[in-house]
Each structure stands twice: as structure tokens, then as C-alpha cells.
Amino acid sequence: MPTANVAADHYELYYWPGIPGRGEFVRLVCEDAGAPYLDVARRPASEGGGEAAVVRALESLPGLPAFAPPILRVGALVIAQTANICGFLGDRHDLSPGTEGGRAQAMQLQLTISDLVAEVHDTHHPISTAQYYEEQRDAAKLRAAAFRDQRMPKFLGYFDRALQSSGGPWLLGDACCHADLSLLQALLGLEYAFPRAFARQARRVPELLRLRDRVAERPRIAAYLASPRRQAFNEHGIFRRYPELDAA
Amino acid sequence: MPTANVAADHYELYYWPGIPGRGEFVRLVCEDAGAPYLDVARRPASEGGGEAAVVRALESLPGLPAFAPPILRVGALVIAQTANICGFLGDRHDLSPGTEGGRAQAMQLQLTISDLVAEVHDTHHPISTAQYYEEQRDAAKLRAAAFRDQRMPKFLGYFDRALQSSGGPWLLGDACCHADLSLLQALLGLEYAFPRAFARQARRVPELLRLRDRVAERPRIAAYLASPRRQAFNEHGIFRRYPELDAA
Structure with a gap:
């Protein structure tokens, strides 16, 4: 509001x-x-x-x-x-905690999502944003493997721990904040870009998936996701589905 | 204070x-x-x-x-x-503007410095943070060249434009904010890591260098830089001097 x-x-x-x-x-x-x-x-x-x-x-x-x-x-x-x-x-718009410390915690989570997003971008552009993916595919395969095997589980485990530390149902406890909304997009993006790796790793963080669903079910978010305003992921964005960058 | x-x-x-x-x-x-x-x-x-x-x-x-x-x-x-x-x-501590919009502008600048820092880190670790530099040196040379030739001038030009847009003497105008302090460290780091590339590019942004010096001359910053609390850059940190990653 x-x-x-x-x-x-x-x-x-x-x-x-x-x-x-x-x-x-x-x-x-x-x-x-x-x-x-x-x-x-x-x-x-x-x-x-x-x-x-x-x-x-x-x-x-x-x-x-x-x-x-x-x-x-x-x-x-x-x-x-x-x-x-x-x-x-x-x-x-009442999507941040009302205290100085709470706002800093929400921003901490939001910035950790930013870091995740930047690392996902670099799985397909590890060398240069000025070159096409196809020109840096060999390096991309190496970077994507490191991301899938080391970084993605670390990020998923981190957000799961954050949720546990607050007691839920939202990342910071009783109220949904902007970082919960961003986490929805990050989790959907990981699932789009790395369907096989995500399917395996997501099993270990069931509470995080429940949080994702809880965000997606918020009435205005659900209405938005079903609307023509919502754009699908594709291979021009940050989260790209290149099968050779996913797990075997 | x-x-x-x-x-x-x-x-x-x-x-x-x-x-x-x-x-x-x-x-x-x-x-x-x-x-x-x-x-x-x-x-x-x-x-x-x-x-x-x-x-x-x-x-x-x-x-x-x-x-x-x-x-x-x-x-x-x-x-x-x-x-x-x-x-x-x-x-x-009076190192942010006093308005909602001004604080958001300071954070915008601070986050752009964060992006720069992350990109500098990736010049020596383009594939994996879990591997040594020496294991990813070939990719590092490519990424560092793209950073030096495309990204570093874009970042330097951006902060110079930001300074011009405010009229100075600080990034956001009359008062020094936390982003000015961070810019000092970023510019010193670039000069440490890429001495040849920085020397060439810095000539184009003399006002930015004057801002850097203005920050370094603030009494408490000057005292800190001269103190044993200040640590030198080295090849274990973010800004690393590897001659093969600098310009020829």
C-alpha cells in the first residue's frame, strides 16, 4: 500500500x-x-x-x-x-521491516540475491559482456560447473539457513519483505537455467521451496504471474537455459 | 561524529x-x-x-x-x-544525505562501486573462487583484457559523469558521503592492480583524481592512511598486481 x-x-x-x-x-x-x-x-x-x-x-x-x-x-x-x-x-510500501536494523537485514538479503544473480550472469558470460555466449562457451562450461557444484548449493543453503534463523514464515520472520519477492524470482530463474542441477539440490531445502510458493501465492503476485505483464525467461536475459551449462 | x-x-x-x-x-x-x-x-x-x-x-x-x-x-x-x-x-554518522532520495543516490553509487569491485575480483578468478589464480590464468588474461579495455573506462567515465552532474566537490554535491570514501579505495585499488592501464585512462578523468585526493586529505582519512591500521594491497586480496593482467 x-x-x-x-x-x-x-x-x-x-x-x-x-x-x-x-x-x-x-x-x-x-x-x-x-x-x-x-x-x-x-x-x-x-x-x-x-x-x-x-x-x-x-x-x-x-x-x-x-x-x-x-x-x-x-x-x-x-x-x-x-x-x-x-x-x-x-x-x-510496507515491504521492509520498520526498524533500522531490520531494514539493513532486508538489504543484506537483497544484496546476497544480487550477488547470486551476477554469478548466474557470469556462467554464460565469464569473459566479456561484449562478446556473444558462443564466443566464450568453453570458459562458460567451466564457470557453470563451478557455479552448479559449489556456489549454487552454498547460496541455497544460505537462504535456507536465513529462513530457519528467523523461524519463518518469511525470510525475516512475521512479515514479507522485498527480499522474499526477489528470492522468488531468483529461485524460478535457477530452476529455468539449471533444471537438472536445481531439481537435485532443491530436495535439500524444502522449506525454501515452500517460501517460494508462499510468495508466488500472494494475491497480487499470483495475479501478476498469470498476467501478460509477466515475461517468460529466455536466452537473452540473465537466467538462460543452455543444456551444456546444466548438470549431466 | x-x-x-x-x-x-x-x-x-x-x-x-x-x-x-x-x-x-x-x-x-x-x-x-x-x-x-x-x-x-x-x-x-x-x-x-x-x-x-x-x-x-x-x-x-x-x-x-x-x-x-x-x-x-x-x-x-x-x-x-x-x-x-x-x-x-x-x-x-552524517556520511549520507539527509533525504530519502539522497540516501538512495548514495547507495546507488556505493552499489556501482561494489559491481566494479566484483568485476576486478573476477579478472583473476574468472572461473572459480575455489581454484588458485594459476589454475585459471588463461581465462584471467582474457577477462582482464576485457575489463581493462571496456569496463574500466566505462566505470571511470561513469563516476566522472556522476561528479559532474552534482557539480562537486563530492559525488553528491556539497557533502562527502560513504560512497566518496569507497571510491577512494576503488581508485587506489585499480591503480595498484593495473598500473599501466590506470595511468593511461586516469588522464581522461582529472576531476575524479582530484576527488580521490580530496578524500585522502580528509584529516581522519589521512591519519588512518598513515597509521599501522592501514594494510597494503597484496596478491591475496581483491586488487592484485599480476603484470600479465595489466596493459602492455
Whole structure:
């Protein structure tokens, strides 16, 4: 729910069209909050959308420039960095704890999800973001193996421990926060990208899967996931299904 | 200066001894704030320090577990994630802007520095953190070339643009924030790790170098840099000088 200090009537999100990508973490917070947002680049190019909208936002929005999308515009304020936007929206829409320490814990979890997402990206781009996957496939196979065998179980085990430490039902206890919403997307993404490895490892963290389902069943999230606004994973985004990068 | 709402008398930092690493970003905020902190793992093992102190912190501090150090303990609160800790301390010690939007901008900058740091780490570990550098040197040479040629100029250009957009003298304008302190460490680290590439690229961002010097000259930072508390960069940390990864 918008709280009294929401200054702008709506949010403008700038993110690459055609992939869920990092923009999806922002969308999930807006959707769960019931906060109106305009997904600018998903409008037709004739209405100011398309990739050009993101390029324009990177080059010419007023104020502090952004290094990369997603970018959120709220009235005169323009901010970037996925975790930062999620925390900002969470604080405004009752999706953050009400205490200084609790907000820092939510951001800690959100940033650990960011780290996971960056590592997943690097499984298919271990050498350079300026080269195609096919040009770095050999290194990608090595990096993906290390990710699947060492990092993915460490991340899954970590979030499972975090959930246990709070007693649930949410990562930080009684109330759902922005990091719970982001964890849903991260777990769905891992399952999409590494179906065989995920199936094996997920058996060890049943409570984490229940948390994932609990988030997916929140009424506004369920409505969003069933809507045309929700974009499917694909091989242009962060979570890509390349069978040669999954477990045998 | 500690503000009235600082609940604990001092902070406990848990970070791997022997390297500046990600812990250094936290140290710089504490030092500039004049906030007392105990660098737990740098005490002798006989007094509860050493690597074992970090391992114990990861395994058994109360509350939300941490995925990795640095970890900050403040009374009953334990938080992790470098950027999160820097923002938390910045908010408490007048090293963050006083507005919701300004704090989000400081965190945006801090997280962009985190991204840079992660990319620097991956120049020497592009395949796996569980393998030695020497086992992944061929991939490291490729990744380091892409970092030096494409990413480092993009990051330097970005922070230069950010500084221009505020009008200076600090990244966000009139007041120094935690991201300025972190930028000092990032720029010193780039210069250490890639002396030839940095020397060439830094010529294009003279205002950024002046900002770096301005941070280094802040009285408490200058005193810290000259003190035995300051640790030198070395080849066990994030910023490593391997001549074969620098420009020709």
C-alpha cells in the first residue's frame, strides 16, 4: 500500500524490453505493493518505448546518471541499482521491516540475491559482456560447473539457513519483505537455467521451496504471474537455459 | 561524529586478516566517522582474533546469518554485505544525505562501486573462487583484457559523469558521503592492480583524481592512511598486481 510519504503518483521503470532481467525484481515489488508503474520501454516505439527509451534514460534523465538499468523515476528523483530500487520501494510500501536494523537485514538479503544473480550472469558470460555466449562457451562450461557444484548449493543453503534463523514464515520472520519477492524470482530463474542441477539440490531445502510458493501465492503476485505483464525467461536475459551449462 | 541514535558504544568488524579486501570499505567509513571499532580478526589468535574469528562469526553469531564477510556487529544487531554496512554506518554518522532520495543516490553509487569491485575480483578468478589464480590464468588474461579495455573506462567515465552532474566537490554535491570514501579505495585499488592501464585512462578523468585526493586529505582519512591500521594491497586480496593482467 502506498504510504503517506509517497510523493509521486506513479513510478516509471526503465529496463530493456524483451527480457525479465534485473527489471523483474523491481516489477515484483511494485506489483506486490499495488503501486502503479509505467514500464516505459515495453510501450511501442511509436509511444516512446523500446530499447531507445532505455538508452535515452541512461543518457539524459536529470540528476545522478545511472551506470545501467533498471532505472526508477519517481517525480524529480531518478535512482538506479536493482537492490537499491527494491529497498527504496520496500521502505515506501510496507515491504521492509520498520526498524533500522531490520531494514539493513532486508538489504543484506537483497544484496546476497544480487550477488547470486551476477554469478548466474557470469556462467554464460565469464569473459566479456561484449562478446556473444558462443564466443566464450568453453570458459562458460567451466564457470557453470563451478557455479552448479559449489556456489549454487552454498547460496541455497544460505537462504535456507536465513529462513530457519528467523523461524519463518518469511525470510525475516512475521512479515514479507522485498527480499522474499526477489528470492522468488531468483529461485524460478535457477530452476529455468539449471533444471537438472536445481531439481537435485532443491530436495535439500524444502522449506525454501515452500517460501517460494508462499510468495508466488500472494494475491497480487499470483495475479501478476498469470498476467501478460509477466515475461517468460529466455536466452537473452540473465537466467538462460543452455543444456551444456546444466548438470549431466 | 556519532549521532544521538547510536545505540552501541562501538562496532565489531569481522573480516579476513592480512588483506584490505572488502573490509577496507567498512574501515574507511568508521575511520572518517571517528567511530570506535574493533577489527576482531586482526587481534592475535590468542586474544580471539585470526581467521578463526571470521569463521566463528559466519557460523555462530546470533540473528540473521551472513553469506560472507565483512560482518558488522552493533550490540544485538549483526549485518553483512559491504555496501549495506557502509550505508548503515553512513546513515548513522552524517556520511549520507539527509533525504530519502539522497540516501538512495548514495547507495546507488556505493552499489556501482561494489559491481566494479566484483568485476576486478573476477579478472583473476574468472572461473572459480575455489581454484588458485594459476589454475585459471588463461581465462584471467582474457577477462582482464576485457575489463581493462571496456569496463574500466566505462566505470571511470561513469563516476566522472556522476561528479559532474552534482557539480562537486563530492559525488553528491556539497557533502562527502560513504560512497566518496569507497571510491577512494576503488581508485587506489585499480591503480595498484593495473598500473599501466590506470595511468593511461586516469588522464581522461582529472576531476575524479582530484576527488580521490580530496578524500585522502580528509584529516581522519589521512591519519588512518598513515597509521599501522592501514594494510597494503597484496596478491591475496581483491586488487592484485599480476603484470600479465595489466596493459602492455
